[in-house]
Amino acid sequence: MLEQQMKRPQINKKRGFYVKMKLLHKHGRPQEKSSCCFLRYYKWLLWLSLTLYFFTSYLITNNNNNNDKLTSLSKTHAFSSSKSTVVASRALIELTLNDSLKPRVNKIGLLRDLKIYVYDLPPNFNADWLANERCSNHLFASEVAIHKALLTSEVRTFDPYEADFFFVPVYVSCNFSTVNGFPAIGHARSLLSSAVNLISSEYPFWNLSRGSDHVFVASHDFGACFHTMENVAITDGIPSFLKNSIILQTFGVTNRHPCQDVENMVIPPYVSPESVRKTLEKAPANGRRDIFAFFRGKMEVHPKNVSGRFYSKKVRTAILRKYGGDRRFYLQRHRFSGYQSEIVRSVFCLCPLGWAPWSPRLVESVVLGCVPVIIADNIRLPFAEAVRWPEISLTVAERDVGMLGIILEHVAATNLSAIQRNLMDPTVRRALLFNTPIEQGDATWQVLSTLATKLGRSHRRSAVSAQ
Template structure:
């Protein structure tokens, strides 16, 4: 998502300007993924990565007046890497004032929903969506709930303890055997479980939407993407950690007519999570920009004396 967003900002001239006085926002286009790839040695602390980000912002503040004018409040970064939030902690203004667009929208790790933006985590093998979006009607989905993935973090062990190999209606797998299709099982399921792993975000949420499966969000501190305009409770089930043992009771307790309405809403909202080579209206690229713009509306910057106001 980092690379895709940077690329689309570069090639879509309608969203950017070379005149800083016409800009509503300033994008800090650094990639945490690339920082890790080129500047981190496995097994070493990440201090040097944070120092690179700090040097980068200090350089911008030295060369240009706009960071200091607003204390970074009209600047934003975007990261889907696990270390995106952590590297931002090395720059006080970035955490306190700037807009951080993050996949790991974890309120227990200082994610601020009123200032920061939750970005959907999307895992794609290419930039094409052919074959990734679809699925049968609700009447042809025979599995109540499905999950397959690693048993890590502090949410998934609870899920595995109560449901792995315990009930054919709640299919929880510690990865799938060779030859078993992950996508096919999603498309056979009414509900797709999306428990947090090491981090609160998971690509399974978008995968569920792509495959017409109602997502079940299981997390302690996750802020779902685009919550400013999307009412997640109308097309997803939100389950607390304490409710995991009651998962089957909760899902079977949802009336069939309500489930069908939720599934239809999944089909309607998934366009907001689709990534296209050339951005299309209302797709994920536009939704991210819209979320960032909404937070920019809370900041007023004076062009004369440099004063900055937070509404």
């Protein structure tokens, strides 16, 4: 009979446990000395077996834990100011094993039966604004680009009675201020209200669905709230006549926000495909990138403006103060129309928030092969199914901008080449650019494929299902 007595050491609990054994006769009496050699051999064999068992169990458990860590940390670690240890969650988004195994959604079939009716509104709602060439080329021009693409799209129907969705083409971002040249959208609510009054009085479709299958574009700072300053946008909220509709907007955050309290889709800001093509044609033939970290844009030395608010939540000011004299950082405060030629020469492109979290730099960086460094807490990025943002970008917390140098140097020494390879994927670039006519997989195509998943909002589909 084998008697086992398992005791834990009292001196150091971290040493684990050991097994103390004494071999007894089957009747409980000690074995005779004549068989001591065999029993000693048997004792050590049993001891070895138990040791191997516990050691193997430890290795399996520890290996599983390590695998979990490796999926998120082994590619790149980054430092966080909130902890002294190396972490990745705040400073860097990395692809996890589970994410990498998720199948990409194939939505080609979803567009075959999709039908969209484009309202033919009077020119004061859209065409008249095109007299200013900037209207169709500035960063808010997705409202123009989507309209133009739909006019020649295969999903367009000229019969509104067979339409799943109705597109309302109102350009609200083409009224440029004579003072600073920025879009002035103070007229947006009244212009949109006039358009809704027109289509609801001349067509039956708005009233049938209460606007739930009608699509609008809000391609400026705070989207459906139609104001450029967040505090005013929140106070004004979304116009009541649009609250049942679908809003395509560049604004998006992961937390609750009044300006996305509506059925909405985050779209990328507009970047001209033609300008990208020309920049790539002039890029260095050897692909050399001689700028380590790049940013050109508004950086205030004293960020508090006359309204008492801090531009960029002081993030850009912190970057300028910390790295303005750092030779690794190419920081420029003045505008330069050909700045895409600088992006195509850069390894990392800083994309800090401005008044709103999003920026055209996100798109420009990706399509020109520069790793975007997103500095905008809680930002919701466009087309997450088509653009695997964790594979092509870095995310640095606003509070950690003082550690940008350490973070970027670490990435450059570890997994930079993998990120750059992912950036070269043509499907990623295509998904962020608006083309006319639509190209499969481009930004307008992504909008249509997402609309195809919202057919439950279509009055026509609901009426057919009810029959």
